[in-house]
Amino acid sequence: MLVRSLDAGWSRGSIVAVDAGVHLSAIARILEETQPPALGDEVALPHVLESGPFAGLEVRTKSPSANAAHITRQLVDTYLITHPHLDHISGFVINTAGLPGTRPKRLAGLPSTISAFKTHIFNNVIWPNLSDENNGAGLVTYMRLVEGGSPALGEGDGKGYLEISDGLAVKMFGVSHGHCIERHSHRGSTSSSRIGSTDVSMMSPRGAPGSNAASGPSSAFRTTSLARSSGGGQEQESICVYDSSAYFIRDHATGREVLIFGDVEPDSISLSPRNLGIWQEAAPKIASGRLRAIFIECSYDDSQTNDRLFGHLAPRFIMEEMRALASEVETVRQNPIKLETTKKRKRESDAAIRRANRIAARSSGDDHPVSPKSTRPRGSISGSDGVTSPIPTPIPTPHLATPTAELTLKDLDPTVQAAFPVKPSSVNPLAGLKVVIIHVKDNFSDVETTGEIILSELQDYEKDAQLGCEFVISSKGESFLL
Template sequence: MADKAAFHVIVLGPSGGPREDRVTGLLVRSTSTTWSPDSVVAVDAGTLLAGIIRLLAEYMPSKDEQNVLQEGPFAGLQLPCETAEANAAHVFREIIGAVLITHAHLDHISGLAINTPILEAGSGPKPVAALPSVLSAMKNHMFNDVIWPNLSDEDGGAGLLTYQRLVEGGNPRFGRGEARGYVRACNGLLTKCLSVSHGRCKQKYHPESGAHHRVGSAVFASDQLMLPSRAISVDHTEAGAFYSPARSPRLLPANQKDSGLATVESSAFFLRDHSTGNEIIVFGDVEPDSVSLEGHNKLVWDTAAPKIAAGTLRAIFIECSYNDSIDDAYLYGHMCPRHLAAELTILAAKVVDMRDSAAQADKKRKRAGTTIVGDVPPDQVSPKSKRSQSNSSGVNMNINVNCPTQSRNNSIVEKDMPDATLAASARAESFSLPGGPGAAPADDSIPNSSSWADSNPLPLAGLSVYIIHIKEHLTDGPPPGDQILRELRAHGEAASLGCEFFLPDPLQGIWI
């Protein structure tokens, strides 16, 4: 499988806590490159050196063997040093070309902070790329000479890190065709970042200055809007065992939806292999749109759907922190199987729409004997051209189906939509997963999967979904990931998604 793969992914940290040595951290490289300088990008760095050392120690050759790893996720890596620790430092300094950060919570950046001082022996500052609000939080509240030394190259720091502020949704000044908006992540890989929601909090930060004002206490409840779990040691159930500052506006009284709560911004990184054009998505912590009421995930699915329809999006790495026994009030900006399956059902409906639109366009092309404008990929047409083309051709490849928020692209007038597209829109009536505690919330924006249940292939066939950020119980009994995986597979089968769900093994590389 490695011979045909475009990506090699190593999940250093598959967990969402509470163990500090297994929290979120992934390494990604293109298979078109060797283990050469700047050939790997790290996505999040809750665990970084500790995870690399653990894996190298597992497979280090004996002294009388050649100094190239023969097994394990780092197979083929040239070992310039004798110990796992020294070789891990070499990987961090030289092989990892950049670090992408989804959001500034400690379980995603603590390894970077602790590990950065060893870069002094490297060959220049290490790029840290993220959305401006994420870098602002790190700059003002981590690398600030108070919580941790300022190791960046800004504001008189030590210069070991350099911040790269990403344009949300991609920078259209870079790339052409399908790669437009992507920027270099490392040798062989490009990236584009979209914003997602990780719950709400009562702290507001200016995205650049870092100045903040308090809308209320960050720890102790001062009014009736505060969820019980926001106060320390109130909820002693398993569901409330993990304290988090994030909470959902859906759980507040109807007249308090605009109560001054600020969105905790997280990210979804599209990673594109420069050689093949194949892609994967790596999510940071994320909550469902049905809970956030903001529609950020919909924009990610709008971008992903044509890539799945074209067969270029190969895998998604996304969190699913709890099993379905969790109540929405205790999700704290995270996912559970019922919500993740509902989100993937929305994605599946968009893929079906893309295929229906393509089939309708193909019929028109055969009838007319000419090429129609709808065949041009949306990212190769200017917004002004899109408006005129959607009226003249009757085809729009970025269809927004039953979502409360408007897409980035111009909406399409119903009378201009082809019959197949109208049918696809009409089928987004209602969707519910199997009843009981794991039932999906009633949501008119979730499509009815029965319309594609008998299709071949199913809409997400060929897509691998890897589950990360699982909250560990640290109790006797089966690992929590086992139940989460069972529930996801049951929901996926009930919704006729066609994708496969996996729990990544930190001791094995993933070839995609």
């Protein structure tokens, strides 16, 4: 997916790519369909394209592939990678060596995503080391983003946003993309409970610096220890939650934003639910009209059972998440001051939980970091307003078979029911918001495509929910002006 600020025009480095699974070949196919058929013959060169997502771009050759190479080489400087799965990175990896420019491409993402590239991709085994670290070729430079935004950057509405190209700035949040189906001990991480924010490519199996990163697994996982009965006692297993990302991308000229998710699972069946925090961040932007579109994956239709989602969404969960967002938007519109106080208390609570987890890990000698969303220590938290709140009792999580049994956080503890939103009280709280469905997996049917089924199911849900948002199934070469 390509993002551009209209104010920046088609200048060098004006395009930001969010993931790059196909990239160059997709751009070439779009140009094949939108360039004039007689370009270079009856239509003189250079020529300014008049249609398609690249309208207004001047091309100097009649070859769609050559023009696509120019776009990739000169106009795209930064790649925001949501997570290092092959279907999200392969185009970038393969094309980088063949299209060198005069400056390195910036690869931005979670520190754990960067670590996965260093350890498993640009390692001179799977692919040459094209990066500018560890004596590489220097075609790629890594940019490690801070979850929740960089607190020292920006001001006002733009606080925390990092400028990544002319006219565009970004704020990134980690999300959960399912869990590892293997049961094994994960070493190579620190005692911090936020694995996604830690680059462990230079950590030893027990956390000592300077050892070979290949001795441990990819740091794209966070781990949580689950107890299960075994004979007369209990033994610990590690379930690894895979990190993905969501990006708020802001246009400096207009102040408008889009929210783009990588692969993500619903909070209600996640071992590390983090979507609600993103909806709380998005709600005031939607209420003010600054956030106009959300690009979110929906890989399967509702015929896919929970145990076969593998960290993805289906329409029933898209609507569950949209109801959560709608509830947050209603809260903002009804009492914005109360929301800011609630969000501040939540940040203080999470910080205290993370500190307690680190202390517990050090005192017990446990190598395995504990996700703050999965297991929490007993005790209380004192906020800045002097109010003391109890830390919730850990949710008893049973052993998860492979594949995952169909269970939700709601099933595990009745007290968790309150954490999930009910139907919003107002009508059309998300009016004006476009929800663009991406990452739809083909069902290879000549009767009805997965996208058609998903859209029909979402529209049926919307008739009952009356959220007011417009659902769109993305298609190749489609562009959105916001």
